Amino acid sequence: MGRQVTITGTRSVSTDGLARLGGLFAEYLGPFATADAHFHLGGAAGIDTLALDWLAEHTKTALTVVVPCGVADQPEAAAGSVTRWQRAGRLAEVVELGASRLDAAAYHARNRWMVDRSGFVVGFPENAGQGSGTWYTLDYAAGQGKPRLVVPI
Numbered sequence: 001m002g003r004q005v006t007i008t009g010t011r012s013v014s015t016d017g018l019a020r021l022g023g024l025f026a027e028y029l030g031p032f033a034t035a036d037a038h039f040h041l042g043g044a045a046g047i048d049t050l051a052l053d054w055l056a057e058h059t060k061t062a063l064t065v066v067v068p069c070g071v072a073d074q075p076e077a078a079a080g081s082v083t084r085w086q087r088a089g090r091l092a093e094v095v096e097l098g099a100s101r102l103d104a105a106a107y108h109a110r111n112r113w114m115v116d117r118s119g120f121v122v123g124f125p126e127n128a129g130q131g132s133g134t135w136y137t138l139d140y141a142a143g144q145g146k147p148r149l150v151v152p153i
Helices: 015-028 047-058 076-087 104-116 133-143
Strands: 004-009 038-042 062-067 093-096 120-124 148-150
Touching: 004 047, 004 104, 004 133, 015 047, 015 120, 038 047, 038 104, 047 062, 047 076, 062 076, 062 104, 104 133, 120 133, 133 148
Parallel strands: 004 038, 004 120, 038 062, 062 093, 120 148
Antiparallel strands: none
């Protein structure tokens, strides 16, 4: 099995941000998107959806989308992206963790699930400040001694 990578990032990026972020994804995700790699992504809006769209369009790497509740509980644009790539056969798996509520605890559980199955985490925080879900995930990976790449946006 090849490299297992988790992607985490801010939700406060609009879906039209792909044009702006495409260069960052090419530079910081592209080198890890080898044929034997497997990416784990959350199914939320922002970086989750933008990275999913970029990886699905520009690579052949395996992609797993993980959501805290169900795909239908995600924002419309995010759920649409997951559904589109699933129908196109680009997703290796969609994991619905079935949380009873879509809240911070559910997102943290989803992020731990992804990190626990990965050997490397790439984070795209909105800024260098702490306190976000992205930093929670990066800190969780650090606590496991896993390498992290932080790309502030």
